[in-house]
Amino acid sequence: MEDDFQKRYPITWAVLRNAADRITNWKNVTPQAKTRKRMEIAVVIVALSNTL
Structure with missing residues (x-):
């Protein structure tokens, strides 16, 4: 699921990782x-992730 999240929300993922x-x-x-x-x-x- 993490990969789906990264693909769907790349900017959000980057902000959260930062x-x-x-x-x-x-x-x-x-x-x-x-x-x-x-x-x-x-x-x-x-x-x-619940929105995927």
Whole structure:
């Protein structure tokens, strides 16, 4: 399904990947904050994948 998502929403996928990479590189942020942001991105991905 990830491949379908990438093909159907290439720009959105790139934006979400960039956001995830930036979150991973955050400094001086609690692991809980990183996890919360990752979960928000996951919710967006699931919502968009449901439109396929």
